Amino acid sequence: MDIADEPNRETEAVLTELGVEVLRLTADLGRVDEIRAAFAAVQELFGCLDASVHIGGYSWRGETLQVSEELWDKVLNANLRSTFFCCQEALRIMYQQKSGAIVNMSADAAFFPMYGFALQAAGKGGIVSMTRTLALEAAEHGVRVNAVSPGIVRTAQAGFKRPESPKLQRLKHIPAEAVNHLADQTVANRYLSAEEVAQAFAFLCSDRASGISGDLHHVNGGGYFSLQY
Secondary structure: EEHHHHHHHHHHEEEEEOOOOOOOOOOOOOOOHHHHHHHHHHHHHHHOOOOOEEEEOOOOOOOHHOOOHHHHHHHHHHHHHHHHHHHHHHHHHHHOOOOEEEEEOOHHHHHOOOOOOOHHHHHHHHHHHHHHHHHHHHHHHOOEEEEEEEEOOOOOOOOOOOOOHHHHHOOOOOOOHHHHHHOOOOOOOOOEEEHHHHHHEEEEEEHHHOOOOOOOEEEOHHHHOOOOO
């Protein structure tokens, strides 16, 4: 499920090639009615919901005095509000079947003071606290709820895969030493791949993590020890 159809089609093609039955849905996670319709479609087709991963979000960086009510709503709706209502709909189904696993996505901004990321910290920090509370509520229904906090990942959103990206254009005017500083802040001394982060989500969704709930997994190459922005 994605707000854009093209990424959906690409993912659908990959999964179909692997022999997986796919339901491709285009939905705006800022609209609760579309979230509810999407989960209803999943239940109707598959009859159950074993795992639900919520990674929707929107990042903005700027000083606090620049934040308007509209911007606050946009960032918090995309991060915290959408995650809450996705969890709500997933739990409706999972409570009925007495099983299931939910994994939400937080971010390092929830744990490290990063200049200009007050909105991101509010949204992603809220996801962590909400995840723990939902894990407590869901335990008696046989449902696990966890969260993953990725570090710096090479993704299109981060500006690594789009030559025309404004972020990447700005980096061209910054010394390579400064650009590499972010990677140097991790024990691994490198950026992470999306596949490495996905492995954490897959593990928490699987039965191998049957004893884990209300937990937060940092997947940041050891950046938790020394990350500074």
